[in-house]
Amino acid sequence: MKISTEWLGEYVEIRESPQKLKDDLSMIGLLVEAVEEGESTSVLEVEVTSNRPDCLSHIGVAREVAALYRRPLRHPEKRETLRIEPDRIPYAIEVRDAGLCPRYTALVMDGIRVGESPGWMQKRLRAAGMRPLNNIVDITNYVLLEMGHPLHAFDYDILRGGKIVVSKARQGDRMATLDGIRRELDAEMLLINDAEGPVAIAGVMGGLESEISPTTTRVLLESAYFRPDSIRRTSKKLGLSTESSYRFERGADWDITVAALARVCRLVEDLAGGRIAGSMRDVYPKTMEPVRISLRKQSAAALIGVPMEREFIESTLCRLNFRLEESGPDSWNVTCPTYRADMELEADLIEEIARFYGYQNIPATLPPNRNMGRPSPVSRLENALRDILVGLGFHEAVNLSFADESDAEEFGTGQDERIGVRNPLTEDMKYMRTDLAPGLVRAAKRNFNYGRRTVRLFEIGKVYRAGPDGIPEERNILGILGTGGFTERNWKLPDAGFDFFHMKGVLETLLEGIRLRRCAIEPAGAVRWLNPAEAAALKIEDATCGLMGSLSAALEEKYKLRQPVYLAEIEFGALSGNAFEEIHFRSLPKYPFAERDLSIVVGRDLAWRKIQTCIADLDIAELASVALVDIYEGKKIPSGKLSMTLRLTFRDREKTLTVDRVQDFVDTVLSSLHKTYGAELRSL
Amino acid sequence: MPRSIEELKERFEREFASISGMEAWKSVRDTFLARDSGIITAEMKKLRELPKEERPAFGQAINRLRSTIENRLQERHDELKKAALAGLQSRLDVTRPGFPYALGSAHPIKRLQAEIERIFVNLGFEVFDLTEIEGDYYNFEALNMPRNHPARDAQDTFYFDDTLLLRTHCTSVDVHAMEGRKPPIRAVTTGKVYRRDPFDATHSPMFYQVDVVVIDEGITMGDMKGMLEVFLKQLFHPGIKMRLRPGFFPFVEPGAEVDISCIFCNGAGCPTCKHSGWIEILGAGMCHPKVLRMSGIDDSRYSGFAWGMGIDRVPMLKYGVEDIRLLFDNDLRFLEQF
């Protein structure tokens, strides 16, 4: 809302600079976003919150200023009567839906000369951001900006039957509004009709036909009160928001219709030569009562947190035009001004008291704590994963939660279970993502475009799908992407590319870090977005809770990545029950360990897991660990075979191991591997 | 001196001269003095093969050589030890770059999210994990925003159907906490929220929020101010100032807008704070009696406060990130700075 200080000064004396006014108004809840210099006035850009439609006018803001600085408010001159005897022009008002239109006030004027409005009025309209049109329309707009009440002027000679009928539309009704658009109306919309059909959409916009034209000489002026929810519904449905609908839907003042009409009437007489030709009709079948609220001094003090003086409460509310009647010691029955659409409960009055007490004057205190802090289990896991990944050189990404139509086709995941918003912002944000991989791949691609070839990213976030009973499910997923070098190029180590086993190592480190030991990484079945030769699944018992591998050749090609990209996705939400296993301390061994390296030659296709299992099956209690420390293929190794060096670590917790015992163990391991898989000792 | 001894002495001197460090010293010592395989021992063994009359002279010569070698080696040993202690031995070019262990980075928002949760846990809050797909009831109705409420306009919403939507704020934590708990309640939640705003420098259809709610007997606006101050000082800087202005949110009454002193100009006025010295940082207020009642809290006995803050605003303020889109672009040149 643009407020001209020059105009404002007509209703309340202003001694403060615009800057001071800006600061002071902001501190009572009328946020002034900016002060601009207009034609011989300053213009305050006031952000009026949706609960305060009463401040959408110069008098509305003047009321606050008057209350703030304790100055009198100067209303425009009040006019005693809007009647003539007898009416020169007969007309009738019929309100068929008093529920949606509790009050309809109107009068008819003749002798109008349509022309330009005077310069001072045009200047004020422009300062408030409105374009002057002609004196009649300008006058209704002027009074809207002055008093906050929307008014409408019809060309009386266009109205058929000299009659206004306020009623809901009939299905199929159509009319062209002032903006030249032909609109379809529905049976819930409230219309202003003449004897034959619609001439305006009540409280929203007038009709094109009954618009004031240069030849208009007689007008019917409307000053009505419409129900907020009805106007809001119509405005939404039509996608049409106007100065008028904006005020009605927030709550106009039903008690001001006559005063606003009188004000318009006086201005039309003065500026357009009009005279009353048809006396005011005020169709107001059921008197609306102002809101009454009971207020206790103690409640105000208790909610604000400072002791409150009676005198302060009374004077503050009175300055804001509330009427107080004592209902007991330190309590009142408060009658609210009819323009205060936001008043309903005691807390609403307490806010008024607090506003004028000054939020800045309320001392800060701390409530006693009676609760114990509880972190979220998901956050705990998330933070642990993040810390480890950051330490391993990964950067955390955040992608939008939306997915493109093509994600499902390309990555082939969740196509059947994905869910989409009904009103997407753009087509490529139609669905909720079912995977993190597409977002990470696109992020990698973007970084490739900036010239980076080594990219390590991770994202912790939710994916979404339709649940079995149609209720959407959200799962917490960790996605990891690694591609390019294993380290930045350096002089200590030759270049090594980030590969499958780096990614696998990352996962193993994560599992170690969150103490989840019951997890295994196994070969995976077909996964559309992974290269079948390099795909693995993360399993707890038999349940798959993650996938890893290299991006499929097709996607690598499609995104023109030109280098292998390794990905992992883990549903860590599913891990949380198993993570952070209890720590059980074992006392440190008293006897030294013995290490032996065993180099064997085996068939190329023999899986390491089989060797591990074969050794584990021997149940050698003293065998503390088996590590794979070298793999060699080439010279001196028969083709189709390779050599593996196993580092066996032995330890007896009871006594020192003898050389002979260790050799026995090694021999047992070798003979078992020989018997089961034909392993031979590698000759040097 | 016998000729062979003479040659040995020359050999020793040659090898001795080339001793550059302790390793080399040991190797020279072992070459000459090792008990079983040293040259001196080998020479001693030869003694027996010599004619009797030559033995004494040869024996004396070897013993002299042995003691010379021993003395010389001892001196050299002391020198080397001294040099090692003085650190004079290092010839490493320490100016070469160290090994490039990679260090990653936490996303600035996620780091703040964790930090904020930590602050509230320390203040006695329970962290709630809530879903982003929320019912209209929790997002709007139960927060005193019935259908057709004008305040819904400011939160253009993504809908799945008539009742399910992407939450537009985290304020539904108020309702979830009240439904599941009896006062005293201290609850907080953080996470993604969505509004149907096109991308620009300050708007994104997805962003992050934190919402908190406190409900107990005798909670006042002063308590809200105190708790806000503790939180904002921990999050930004102990020296920042805070101010409350009346504001409107349908789920609170009285409502407040909270400003902090501009962290760029310290309140003096600059373009970021539009020369006001203040920056709007969050919305707060005392829980609306209707909201309390709808969720089964006796509003004649309990009162409370709630507030909500955009987390995305914080890196923009704290680190001067000028465009919200950078937060969701995953550009390493951006991420590496945090």
Ligand SMILES: [Zn+2]
């Ligand atoms: Zn500033």
